[in-house]
Amino acid sequence: MGYPFPSEAWLNALKDTLNRDERYAEIAKNWEGDMTVIIEPGERGDPESFPIAKYMDLWHGKCRSARVIDPSSEDLPDAAFTLRATIDNIYKIFTGDLDPMQAMLTRRLRVEGNMAHMLRNVPTVLEFVRCTRLVEIEDEH
Amino acid sequence: MMRYESSTEGYCYRVLHVDLETGQVRDEKIKGPAAAGFLGGAGMAAHLIYDELVPDLDPLSPEAPLVIATGPLTGTTGPAVGRYVICAKSPATWAWGEANVGGLFGPELRAAGIDALVLRGRSPQPVYLCLLNGVVELRPANQLWGHSDTYETQDLIKEDLKKPGVKVACIGRAGEAQLPFAIVLCDHGRVAGRTGMGAVMGSKNLKAIAVLGDQPIPLAGPERFSLLRARINRELRQDLVSEGLRDFGTSSGLDIFDYFGMLPKKYFREGVLDGVEAISGASMAETILSGVSTCHGCVIACGRKVRINEGPERKGPEYETKIGFGPNLGITDLKALVELGDLCDRYGMDTISLSNTIGLAIALYEDGMISGAQTGGLQLEWGDAEVVAQLVHQTAAKAGFGELLSQGALWLAGHFGVPDRALQVRGLELAYHDPRGASGMALVYATSPRGACHNQSPYYLVEIGQTREEIGIGMHPRQGGEEKVLNVVRHQDWTTLQNSLVMCIFANVPAGEVCELLTAATGYDLTTADLMRIGERSFTLKRMINVRLGRGVDDDTYPEPLFEPLAEGGAAGYVPPLENMLRVYYKKRGWSLETGMPDESTLQHLGLASYSHNHSKS
Numbered sequence: 082m083g084y085p086f087p088s089e090a091w092l093n094a095l096k097d098t099l100n101r102d103e104r105y106a107e108i109a110k111n112w113e114g115d116m117t118v119i120i121e122p123g124e125r126g127d128p129e130s131f132p133i134a135k136y137m138d139l140w141h142g143k144c145r146s147a148r149v150i151d152p153s154s155e156d157l158p159d160a161a162f163t164l165r166a167t168i169d170n171i172y173k174i175f176t177g178d179l180d181p182m183q184a185m186l187t188r189r190l191r192v193e194g195n196m197a198h199m200l201r202n203v204p205t206v207l208e209f210v211r212c213t214r215l216v217e218i219e220d221e222h
Numbered sequence: 223m224m225r226y227e228s229s230t231e232g233y234c235y236r237v238l239h240v241d242l243e244t245g246q247v248r249d250e251k252i253k254g255p256a257a258a259g260f261l262g263g264a265g266m267a268a269h270l271i272y273d274e275l276v277p278d279l280d281p282l283s284p285e286a287p288l289v290i291a292t293g294p295l296t297g298t299t300g301p302a303v304g305r306y307v308i309c310a311k312s313p314a315t316w317a318w319g320e321a322n323v324g325g326l327f328g329p330e331l332r333a334a335g336i337d338a339l340v341l342r343g344r345s346p347q348p349v350y351l352c353l354l355n356g357v358v359e360l361r362p363a364n365q366l367w368g369h370s371d372t373y374e375t376q377d378l379i380k381e382d383l384k385k386p387g388v389k390v391a392c393i394g395r396a397g398e399a400q401l402p403f404a405i406v407l408c409d410h411g412r413v414a415g416r417t418g419m420g421a422v423m424g425s426k427n428l429k430a431i432a433v434l435g436d437q438p439i440p441l442a443g444p445e446r447f448s449l450l451r452a453r454i455n456r457e458l459r460q461d462l463v464s465e466g467l468r469d470f471g472t473s474s475g476l477d478i479f480d481y482f483g484m485l486p487k488k489y490f491r492e493g494v495l496d497g498v499e500a501i502s503g504a505s506m507a508e509t510i511l512s513g514v515s516t517c518h519g520c521v522i523a524c525g526r527k528v529r530i531n532e533g534p535e536r537k538g539p540e541y542e543t544k545i546g547f548g549p550n551l552g553i554t555d556l557k558a559l560v561e562l563g564d565l566c567d568r569y570g571m572d573t574i575s576l577s578n579t580i581g582l583a584i585a586l587y588e589d590g591m592i593s594g595a596q597t598g599g600l601q602l603e604w605g606d607a608e609v610v611a612q613l614v615h616q617t618a619a620k621a622g623f624g625e626l627l628s629q630g631a632l633w634l635a636g637h638f639g640v641p642d643r644a645l646q647v648r649g650l651e652l653a654y655h656d657p658r659g660a661s662g663m664a665l666v667y668a669t670s671p672r673g674a675c676h677n678q679s680p681y682y683l684v685e686i687g688q689t690r691e692e693i694g695i696g697m698h699p700r701q702g703g704e705e706k707v708l709n710v711v712r713h714q715d716w717t718t719l720q721n722s723l724v725m726c727i728f729a730n731v732p733a734g735e736v737c738e739l740l741t742a743a744t745g746y747d748l749t750t751a752d753l754m755r756i757g758e759r760s761f762t763l764k765r766m767i768n769v770r771l772g773r774g775v776d777d778d779t780y781p782e783p784l785f786e787p788l789a790e791g792g793a794a795g796y797v798p799p800l801e802n803m804l805r806v807y808y809k810k811r812g813w814s815l816e817t818g819m820p821d822e823s824t825l826q827h828l829g830l831a832s833y834s835h836n837h838s839k840s
Contacts, residue, residue, distance in 0.1 A: 180687055180697050181687075182478075182686050182687035183687030183688075183689055183697050184687070185462050185687065186462055186463060186683075186686065186687040186688040186689075186730075187687070187688065187689055187691075188460075188461060188462070191460075191462075192462065196465065196466065196469060196470075196504075197469075197470070197504035197507065197508065200466070200470070200474065200475075200477045200478065200502070200503075200504055201477050201499065201502070201504060203477060203478050203481050204481055
């Protein structure tokens, strides 16, 4: 069974996955930095329901907290990294149809934050994306 | 002293031929199919000297032509278009030679009303060539020859001419000595590094070229161009690759390349080296970076300025220099890499070729094939930056063991009876992108017209995700095979087009926007398909030159050590299926499997049929 995407249930499942995954824990053991993912409207889903944001506090190989934010009613947290993409591109990344590096280098995923830290931790970024792909997404159709 | 004419009519490629022996100059205006078919840069250079590049031609002889070529975008206000190329028969490979360089010299050449210079002959004495607002003059350079390094030469010529704004491209001691990896350097350390173009200049007794111009760069649609460049530059500033280059220089991707096993260590023999992160672009930014430098009008600004302790501000090493003298030699001391890069620039030596050659020497020493007696007592060991610095000095002076290093890796390996140990293609040493970490680079190295080079297709960028779907360049597994061949072909064609414009290969500008810019610049009604065909035509013409020079299908490979898998690191256990990829490649290119020569139908399709018959363009 899958989780609706994007949803709080999916985000909590991702949090559990990250906290269970030994490989992520090892590779991300030096990672310090929370992250907000802002999902913008695209062709998937109801455009009126976007943008939405997901906040994750990632620290030394664990996800300490995660929550969904409605930017229309709540200020975005001042996270170390802010990622922005359309729902279509986020969906492709999390389902394995779009390489995360490719998404960044072709302007489909925009990243703000300490790029030196990001560059030094590419394995962590790729492990994080691998874990997102372990969380099954409910087929809309 | 002679005058030359310039022109602002339509799209017209303006060539100035200079005979350095007699001082005679001749203007040539190229219009029509040749101008439309090659545009400029390296493609046009191949067209200009096609007839002269025959097997018997000694690249260092007076009659060997040397081309310095800009393109239709060079010097405009477009994105990352401050570049030019230098082309000739290479003294390093005796095949097609091409070096690409940024800075301010190329734009100044166009402002002087010259799109390309073709130099022939040998001056009876050392000279430098002045091109000052329509006036050509050969001035004595005896006071520079043997006395001044590449930076001093620029300063002394500017003092001599007393003309504000003069730009200078020059050779160093290595070019004077005609070392096969001698460079041409201009401006603040911008280098035409590969295939020994500095040696060709040296063979002509030409120490430098000084240029000054005040003419506007011709544009067919200046208003349209202005609007486009503003939009494109705005987008380019927000591009992640541009941001990385601006913040961390050309080694911004070092950590990524290392993770994927694309970063060579100890002459491509090992997959892991402790401390590599200490030399990354991010580490440099956090330690010794004091500023950035740009080519003409570029919003990226990838050039680095560094200061060590209270010393002078100097050029920071670029990726290839950093890796070549760094992990390739087991060195992870960033400050030492600044010194070694600076030494090579001042002597005028290509850091890729020289660091390869030194890497080979250390590897042979480690394997007991070179002894301490042969090195003059120097112990060649990985990670010893002081010994490497001594070797750089010795090489420039052709002294001691440096004399053996001064002819490049293939010569050195041959001297010790192991030619297969030199990591090179067509005699040109490998750039620092290990094909075992990214198989597309295997094909790029094996088929590049100038040898094992990364500038005829920086396919390593595609391998990490910089795709171009608009021209059919998608994402494939880094350790894939035949399925990515067409991708490589398209990327080579696109890059070859960039080398004709001349546009920086780091400028991640979508093909459609390049097309619009070029249309506004030239007045031609171009599509992206037209651009790809122009790239393919130029790539193919260079191939035809190489086949004629005997550097065809048998050279489309690389040496045995790269067919051995690495034991550790991101590329552990893998070797690219090069032979299978090559078979598909020839088919996609429309080249003969037996000779490597483009088929008649390919030549017809590209409008090159007149070049195929008797190998002449006329």
